[in-house]
Amino acid sequence: MKARIIDGVKIGRQIREEIRTEVEALKQSGVVPGLAAVLVGNNPASHVYVRSKIKACEDLGIYSEYIHLGQETTTPELLQKIDALNRKDEIDGILVQLPLPKPIDEQAILLSVDPAKDVDGLHPMNAGNLALGRDSLRPCTPSGVIEMLRRENIPMKGNHAVVIGRSNLVGKPLAFLLLQEHATVTICHSRTQNLSEVAAQADILVAAIGKPAMVTAEFVKQGAVVIDVGVNKIEGDVLSKFLERDPSLRPQYQKNQAENKNYVLCGDVNFSSVSELASAITPVPKGVGPLTIAMLMKNTVQAARMRRA
Ligand SMILES: NC(=O)c1ccc[n+]([C@@H]2O[C@H](COP(=O)([O-])OP(=O)(O)OC[C@H]3O[C@@H](n4cnc5c(N)ncnc54)[C@H](OP(=O)(O)O)[C@@H]3O)[C@@H](O)[C@H]2O)c1
Numbered sequence: 001m002k003a004r005i006i007d008g009v010k011i012g013r014q015i016r017e018e019i020r021t022e023v024e025a026l027k028q029s030g031v032v033p034g035l036a037a038v039l040v041g042n043n044p045a046s047h048v049y050v051r052s053k054i055k056a057c058e059d060l061g062i063y064s065e066y067i068h069l070g071q072e073t074t075t076p077e078l079l080q081k082i083d084a085l086n087r088k089d090e091i092d093g094i095l096v097q098l099p100l101p102k103p104i105d106e107q108a109i110l111l112s113v114d115p116a117k118d119v120d121g122l123h124p125m126n127a128g129n130l131a132l133g134r135d136s137l138r139p140c141t142p143s144g145v146i147e148m149l150r151r152e153n154i155p156m157k158g159n160h161a162v163v164i165g166r167s168n169l170v171g172k173p174l175a176f177l178l179l180q181e182h183a184t185v186t187i188c189h190s191r192t193q194n195l196s197e198v199a200a201q202a203d204i205l206v207a208a209i210g211k212p213a214m215v216t217a218e219f220v221k222q223g224a225v226v227i228d229v230g231v232n233k234i235e236g237d238v239l240s241k242f243l244e245r246d247p248s249l250r251p252q253y254q255k256n257q258a259e260n261k262n263y264v265l266c267g268d269v270n271f272s273s274v275s276e277l278a279s280a281i282t283p284v285p286k287g288v289g290p291l292t293i294a295m296l297m298k299n300t301v302q303a304a305r306m307r308r309a
Contacts, residue, residue, distance in 0.1 A: 003278040011151050012290030016060060019297050023061045026301065026309060033304035034063035035093040035119065036085045040078060041071040041101045050097050056293050062300055063090060075105045079112050086114040092304040093119030095296065116307055119299040122168065130176050137299050142174035144291025145206065145227055146181065152280065154204065154225050156181035162199050164188045164215070165208030170229055174206060207268035213246050217273040226278040229288050230268030239264070248272040
């Protein structure tokens with residue numbers, strides 16, 4: 001079987017067009033949704049992520065503020081900044097870009113965001129509501145995966161979903177969301193025994209591990225749907241090994257080289273071997289990634305509606 005490739009860019013664009021219409025309707029009633037993105041320090045990847053979120057706001061007519069604080073920012077200083085954003089009426093969503101520099105108390109920061117403005121869905125109140133099956137702001141990447149499965153008409157109800165990864169950001173919330181869709185859910189992690197055998201029982205297999213090309217054909221049942229959340233930058237000495245192991249990376253490598261970029265972005269799934277078995281699969285890049293930003297925009301509009309409309 002040759003898998004159908006799920007086009008995350010196309011689905012992301014569809015969602016964004018729906019959001020554009022919602023933003024226009026909110027503006028008619030005098031509400032302009034607003035997002036504040038807070039970045040601490042100089043992590044280049046984080047800078048790129050935050051810029052693309054601000055750009056998406058600008059494209060959709062969402063008001064945005066980009067707050068870039070120095071590497072030396074302390075926990076009390078950041079708490080003060082978030083307190084000010086919590087009080088600011090035109091800000092509906094607050095996004096604190098993770099990871100924060102080491103000395104900052106990440107838990108204290110996440111806890112300080114007003115749950116009504118927690119568009120990343122990481123505040124314990126929103127995480128708890130999700131676990132209880134109650135309405136809440138939900139983490140963007142997991143809700144993007146669910147949206148993708150829905151729009152691709154991939155049935156979740158009664159099917160066995162195996163999620164590899166149990167982070168608070170992706171694996172755990174995704175498992176709760178799949179449960180709400182009535183899937184039978186298995187969560188795997190670094191201590192799971194016979195991982196490939198467990199994974200090979202999945203009708204829907206999600207990899208959210210952060211280990212490049214780890215999921216190979218032996219993890220996948222013929223006809224399963226495979227969703228690759230992982231994004232891993234491969235460069236340096238190991239690059240040639242990965243290009244050999246997963247030839248599907250080669251066109252991206254050639255394109256990047258032409259632009260003087262000596263790396264590839266690789267998912268957690270070995271696309272070349274797994275796409276021979278799966279019925280549908282997401283690529284990396286252009287799979288789950290575009291959905292994450294679209295869902296952030298959706299959460300911002302939802303927060304604006306809940307707070308002000
Ligand atoms: N596309 C997007 O928009 C998007 C958004 C967020 C994240 N991501 C990507 O998704 C991946 C996961 O992100 P994350 O934040 O969830 O990462 P994380 O916090 O590092 O969690 C990784 C999870 O994978 C598990 N794991 C690690 N090695 C394993 C192994 N050998 N076998 C089985 N399980 C293993 C870990 O298990 P333990 O709990 O036992 O340690 C952990 O639960 C990363 O590549 C990240 O870049 C993409």
